[in-house]
Amino acid sequence: MKSISPIVAFTLLATVAPLLAGCGSSTAASKSGSEPAGAASSKEPVTLLNVSYDPTRELYEEFNADFAKHYEEETGTPVTIEQSHGGAGKQARAVIDGLKADVVTLAIAYDIDQIAELTGLFPKDWQKRLDNNSCPYTSTIVFLVRSGNPKQIKDWDDLVKDGVEVITPNPKTSGGARYNYLGAWGYALKKFGNDEQKARDFVKKLYENVPVLGSGARDSTTTFVQREQGDVLITWENEALLALKELGPEKFEIVTPSVSILAEPPVTVVDKNAAAHGAQEAAVAYLKYLYSPAGQRLAAKHFYRPSLKEHAAPEDLERFKEIELFNVDEVFGGWPEAQAKHFNDGGLFDVIQEEIASSK
Amino acid sequence: MSKNFAKRQVLPGFGITMGYTVTYLSLIVLVPLAALFLKSAGLGVADFWKAVSSPRVVASYKLTFGASLVAATINAIFGFVVAWTLVRYKFPGKRIIDAMIDLPFALPTAVSGIALTAVYSSHGWFGQYLEPLGIKVAYTPIGITLALVFIGLPFVVRTLQPALADLERESEEAAASLGANRFQTFTRVILPTILPALLTGFALSLARAIGEYGSVVFISGNMPMRTEITSLLIISKLEQYDTAGAAAISVVMLIASFGLLLSINLLQHLAGRRYQGAL
Numbered sequence: 180m181k182s183i184s185p186i187v188a189f190t191l192l193a194t195v196a197p198l199l200a201g202c203g204s205s206t207a208a209s210k211s212g213s214e215p216a217g218a219a220s221s222k223e224p225v226t227l228l229n230v231s232y233d234p235t236r237e238l239y240e241e242f243n244a245d246f247a248k249h250y251e252e253e254t255g256t257p258v259t260i261e262q263s264h265g266g267a268g269k270q271a272r273a274v275i276d277g278l279k280a281d282v283v284t285l286a287i288a289y290d291i292d293q294i295a296e297l298t299g300l301f302p303k304d305w306q307k308r309l310d311n312n313s314c315p316y317t318s319t320i321v322f323l324v325r326s327g328n329p330k331q332i333k334d335w336d337d338l339v340k341d342g343v344e345v346i347t348p349n350p351k352t353s354g355g356a357r358y359n360y361l362g363a364w365g366y367a368l369k370k371f372g373n374d375e376q377k378a379r380d381f382v383k384k385l386y387e388n389v390p391v392l393g394s395g396a397r398d399s400t401t402t403f404v405q406r407e408q409g410d411v412l413i414t415w416e417n418e419a420l421l422a423l424k425e426l427g428p429e430k431f432e433i434v435t436p437s438v439s440i441l442a443e444p445p446v447t448v449v450d451k452n453a454a455a456h457g458a459q460e461a462a463v464a465y466l467k468y469l470y471s472p473a474g475q476r477l478a479a480k481h482f483y484r485p486s487l488k489e490h491a492a493p494e495d496l497e498r499f500k501e502i503e504l505f506n507v508d509e510v511f512g513g514w515p516e517a518q519a520k521h522f523n524d525g526g527l528f529d530v531i532q533e534e535i536a537s538s539k
Numbered sequence: 540m541s542k543n544f545a546k547r548q549v550l551p552g553f554g555i556t557m558g559y560t561v562t563y564l565s566l567i568v569l570v571p572l573a574a575l576f577l578k579s580a581g582l583g584v585a586d587f588w589k590a591v592s593s594p595r596v597v598a599s600y601k602l603t604f605g606a607s608l609v610a611a612t613i614n615a616i617f618g619f620v621v622a623w624t625l626v627r628y629k630f631p632g633k634r635i636i637d638a639m640i641d642l643p644f645a646l647p648t649a650v651s652g653i654a655l656t657a658v659y660s661s662h663g664w665f666g667q668y669l670e671p672l673g674i675k676v677a678y679t680p681i682g683i684t685l686a687l688v689f690i691g692l693p694f695v696v697r698t699l700q701p702a703l704a705d706l707e708r709e710s711e712e713a714a715a716s717l718g719a720n721r722f723q724t725f726t727r728v729i730l731p732t733i734l735p736a737l738l739t740g741f742a743l744s745l746a747r748a749i750g751e752y753g754s755v756v757f758i759s760g761n762m763p764m765r766t767e768i769t770s771l772l773i774i775s776k777l778e779q780y781d782t783a784g785a786a787a788i789s790v791v792m793l794i795a796s797f798g799l800l801l802s803i804n805l806l807q808h809l810a811g812r813r814y815q816g817a818l
Binding site for chain 2: 268272293297349351352354389390391392393394398401402405406407408518522523524525529532533535536537539
């Protein structure tokens with residue numbers, strides 16, 4: 180009963196049909212590696228499928244080409260990497276329902292945990308297999324405000340003030356937005372000396388200032404940027420930096436709060452899928468290459484904080500402000516606990532929302 | 540009996556086409572729906588009830604069905620006007636307008652949602668003038684209804700057009716010559732004839748609205764208890780890997796929609812019979 184049969188998957192697809200159209204689950208932008216240019220190798224070419232979430236699109240486009248070149252030089256095996264991007268939760272579900280991913284590179288560990296739990300395609304302690312909790316790069320939660328910062332937003336405290344409108348996605352439908360919520364919660368715990376009740380009030384006040392809950396991160400960015408709703412957008416740092424690059428620094432500013440949460444998008448090899456078509460070795464090398472100087476440099480270039488700073492270009496590192504960071508494990512006891520307490524049905528997020536709704 | 544029935548047909552092949560219909564319907568519709576019921580049955584009665592009757596879910600039913608009914612009603616009225624204009628009058632650009640009716644069918648729903656939000660949010664073309672009047676459209680139930688009107692319009696127009704084209708002007712003239720005023724002609728002659736088609740259009744538009752997701756999530760604002768549609772809750776259940784809970788809500792939606800459609804069909808049947816009886 181635990182595993183999901185294809186029939187059920189199909190059913191859900193059919194019944195909630197049109198919704199998938201909305202949410203950009205594009206697939207397989209294939210980045211082919213270089214041809215075996217006369218190399219003395221007669222090795223079989225390998226194909227890897229990397230199932231990732233939305234904001235890594237640009238990073239992996241460049242990284243894949245780089246890795247393909249590197250891997251063929253090293254081993255003589257030509258490798259082709261196919262990419263699939265979409266909302267993290269949806270992508271995890273696709274792998275659970277049978278998408279043959281060789282590696283997954285998602286936004287939160289919880290989604291990868293669920294794949295391990297429900298399919299057994301790789302061990303449950305997958306996160307211990309690579310350095311830094313299997314996170315070759317990290318990010319954090321920052322604020323994007325309009326140019327000149329008209330509401331003078333400096334820190335989390337300013338988000339709960341009267342008359343400030345905050346834009347953030349719904350943490351129930353957006354995996355990444357759970358960090359936004361937990362960031363506020365963690366900040367409040369620190370501020371009020373771990374007083375849970377006060378932290379809860381703080382977060383409630385913050386969500387009272389939220390006029391629109393986007394269904395995903397890009398949805399909220401659009402609401403803030405194009406629809407010009409709200410005074411501040413809570414977002415991942417890499418998204419904020421990308422928005423700034425795309426839209427021009429004259430229109431928006433990034434505000435880095437005094438304390439924030441460490442966003443850890445982890446990666447892992449889906450052992451059984453990779454082994455099934457002889458790609459295990461390439462898949463392991465692929466993820467290892469993320470930790471190499473070249474991989475780290477690319478991560479920083481694409482706005483993720485590298486786990487090994489020394490490999491990144493100094494001008495890229497300059498973009499990342501020094502900030503006090505806490506992580507989900509130390510403050511919330513890990514994802515399973517945070518998910519159960521805050522985000523599952525009847526969890527604190529629901530309770531807070533119901534209180535807000537009934538008071539309006 | 541069935542043999543007689545089969546013999547009476549002009550075209551042969553009743554057996555094979557009926558077999559095909561049943562198999563095809565089973566594969567495409569019935570089996571997936573059965574799986575949905577099966578999945579939700581795994582919950583047990585108490586958990587099923589809990590999943591489908593929490594205040595948030597109930598609020599979303601009210602919103603989804605309420606907005607869908609309003610949207611379908613608006614579509615029935617204004618769709619009739621559009622269909623009437625297209626059938627009864629000749630004017631330049633008629634073909635183009637006629638083709639435009641189908642656009643909501645063709646557009647990806649997300650595109651419609653984003654476009655409507657762009658126009659009706661507080662900085663949009665219309666929104667900036669409506670906001671000072673105290674009318675907020677985007678991120679309210681009004682916006683949701685608007686999106687549902689948009690996606691449902693073609694259903695009413697397309698089902699009404701053939702019915703209106705079949706309507707004989709002579710019967711209207713006859714009614715007039717017998718002393719009926721315009722209102723009487725409309726309610727006694729035109730409306731009964733097209734009522735079955737109008738109900739079909741209404742039902743299709745309603746059914747489409749109830750299941751809509753793509754266009755609505757962008758304009759609704761997704762605020763719990765206030766602007767969350769039921770499909771969004773199904774998605775949020777799936778995001779927490781609660782497949783059974785998602786299936787349970789889907790089952791409720793399915794039964795409610797089926798009930799609605801069935802009663803509309805019944806109405807249609809009654810309307811049709813009344814009209815034929817009058818002849």
